[in-house]
Amino acid sequence: MADDGNATTGLLNGIAKRDYFGSTEITDEFLKNELYPNLSDEEFNAIYSKFSHLLKNIISTNMDFNQLEAFLTSQTKKQGGLTEVQAAAFSKFWKNNKTKIHNVMVTRTTFGKTLKNVSWRIDLKAQAKKLDQINTPTAVVELQLANRSKPENGNEVVRFEMDEEQLVSLTKSLEEIEERLNSFAK
Numbered sequence: 601m602a603d604d605g606n607a608t609t610g611l612l613n614g615i616a617k618r619d620y621f622g623s624t625e626i627t628d629e630f631l632k633n634e635l636y637p638n639l640s641d642e643e644f645n646a647i648y649s650k651f652s653h654l655l656k657n658i659i660s661t662n663m664d665f666n667q668l669e670a671f672l673t674s675q676t677k678k679q680g681g682l683t684e685v686q687a688a689a690f691s692k693f694w695k696n697n698k699t700k701i702h703n704v705m706v707t708r709t710t711f712g713k714t715l716k717n718v719s720w721r722i723d724l725k726a727q728a729k730k731l732d733q734i735n736t737p738t739a740v741v742e743l744q745l746a747n748r749s750k751p752e753n754g755n756e757v758v759r760f761e762m763d764e765e766q767l768v769s770l771t772k773s774l775e776e777i778e779e780r781l782n783s784f785a786k
Contacts, residue, residue: 604685605685605686605688605689606689607635607636608651608685608686608689608690609689609692609693610631610634610635611631611635611636611647611648611651612651612655612689612690612693613693614626614630614631614635615648615651615652615655616655616693616697616701619652620659620701620704620705621700621704628644628645628648631644631648632644632648654675654682654690655690657671658671658690658694659701659705662698662702662705663694665691665694665695668690668691668694669691672687672690672691673687675687712747713745713746713747713756714745714746714747715743715744715745716744716745716746716755717743717744718741718742718743718744719741719742719744720739720740720741720742721739721740722737722738722739722740723737723738723739723740724736724737724738725738736763736764737763737764738761738762738763738764739761739762739763739766739767740759740760740761741759741760741761741762742757742758742759743757743758743759744756744757745757745758
């Protein structure tokens with residue numbers, strides 16, 4: 601089947617919308633019926649698999665445009681590879697969507713929760729099980745966590761207390777981390 605590039609572009613956009621931008625309405629059946637209605641299921645699955653695999657290669661290596669052109673040229677020279685029109689559609693698609701897809705991939709690979717704010721204060725214990733623990737200093741720590749992958753869930757707050765020994769241990773650990781980071785920065 602001759603491809604004028606529109607079907608290739610449509611399929612790439614459909615794959616990107618479903619796999620990277622979270623669109624649930626786009627199915628394989630929808631893509632086949634809209635873009636390649638004259639192909640059998642096996643032929644469509646072969647094209648879909650090939651394009652999806654090539655797109656994943658491009659995305660996973662975050663190809664710049666020179667790398668992309670070399671990659672697409674090698675794909676056009678392969679037997680059963682891309683046609684010139686399909687390669688041009690891949691190139692146009694990547695130029696239009698590289699930044700958006702890159703941002704989605706960065707967001708997906710970021711840790712689930714990030715530390716948004718830390719606040720703390722030192723209090724004196726007014727009550728304790730043992731009399732000698734009354735009026736001893738204790739640190740009240742509040743951590744505000746944000747879920748970067750689901751910002752609509754809001755922030756989570758964690759509060760806890762630490763006695764003097766725990767606070768000294770934490771401070772020492774933070775100093776060691778700071779020293780290591782400084783050694784890497786040199």
